[in-house]
Amino acid sequence: MKETTYIFSNGSLRRKDNTICFETENNKKYLPIEHIKEIFIFGEVDINKRLIGYLSQKEIILSYFNYYGYYMGSFYPRKHYNSGFMILKQSLKYNDKTERLRIAKKFVKGAVKNCLKILKYYNRRNKNLKNKIDVIEEIKSDINKQQEISTLMSVEAAIKKEYYDAFNKIVNNEKFKFEKRSKRPPKDYINTLISFGNSLIYTYVLNEIYKTHLDPRIGFLHTTNYRRFTLNLDIAEIFKPVIGDRTIFKVINKNIITEDDFDKDTNGIILKENGKKRFIEKIEKRLKQTIKHSNLKKRVSYRRLIRLELYKLQKHVMNEKSYKPFVMDW
Incomplete structure (x- = not known):
């Protein structure tokens, strides 16, 4: 079952082969792509084009929130349903x-x-x-x-x-x-x-x-x-x-x-x-x-x-x- 992934720590989010990985100074956590519905980011998180391309391919929306918890914006895949x-x-x-x-x-x-x-x-x-x-x-x-x-x-x-x-x-x-x-x-x-x-x-x-x-x-x-x-x-x-x-x-x-x-x-x-x-x-x-x-x-x-x-x-x-x-x- 796909779930929302919430990220609070600072670090970097990258594609690693056929999944994605969240890496901090002291830790590395793999996030199975097949279990991710969407990603909400509350920390200071770096991303790159390779990750964006992969999220787009998998139709996963990435949303950013600021320090106070207010919504800032989203990356969402090319709209397959756009009409x-x-x-x-x-x-x-x-x-x-x-x-x-x-x-x-x-x-x-x-x-x-x-x-x-x-x-x-x-x-x-x-x-x-x-x-x-x-x-x-x-x-x-x-x-x-x-x-x-x-x-x-x-x-x-x-x-x-x-x-x-x-x-x-x-x-x-x-x-x-x-x-x-x-x-x-x-x-x-x-x-x-x-x-x-x-x-x-x-x-x-x-x-x-x-x-x-x-x-x-x-x-x-x-x-x-x-x-x-x-x-x-x-x-x-x-x-x-x-x-x-x-x-x-x-x-x-x-x-x-x-x-x-x-x-x-x-x-x-x-x-x-x-x-x-x-x-x-x-x-x-x-x-x-x-x-x-x-x-x-x-x-x-x-x-x-x-x-x-x-x-x-x-x-x-x-x-x-x-x-x-x-x-x-x-």
Whole structure:
């Protein structure tokens, strides 16, 4: 079974015969190519053209993250699935204001419904979240009324504020107090975990987009502009509560990650390497967890659900079947 390979140390990554090798000053580790799905690099790692050629041949995506854990960019193989026809279809949907708004609203509705599912799950576990649930339900009714992407995103932001306000009731650790969402730099421990988790999810989604005919540069909720990718941000909205936030609550409430796993510097709060590793271990476990798919009548992993979400959007773009976002049914 192919898995994501994560590299945290500094060193060099090279092709060695019919596999690849990661070499540091004191160690050499061979990574069997047949077991690699994708590579995420967090350390200072040197690569060369021979490795790039080999990864391209094997259709393995290589993604880089900076010191703070933010996604920097990817090398991805020559696109075997690239489709000029699909780009035209995506562009037509994007340029049609009514259609773009319709798709964007579906992303927001899917994301909000999954946020509510999370809150209702913890409310059933005596976290007293009914007030937050009621407020979000009320704001949610405004989604259909919006006539512009900008006002739609304002409604989404208002919902997210209420959702994040509930985190302090879900989290059992007094040292993980959450005041408001802050980014680049994150100002507290939970914001650091949210930013790191989001960065991972954006990259997981991006890598799944590469395996479809869709173009990651043409999003609908997030404006397509000089930013390189937007579609992965759209799809990630649906899965951040399901995958990222559930992982955050788990690592805090089970003391898998503590305040000792963070460093403070002039740019905010940073998750240390061991903390990143433990978080990734749990988010990987979540991605591999399976649920019963109501349409396919079989169990599929959360990682597979991301690809299925893209296939649904692809069918919508091709005017084959109207897109309906994934919503947890528990």
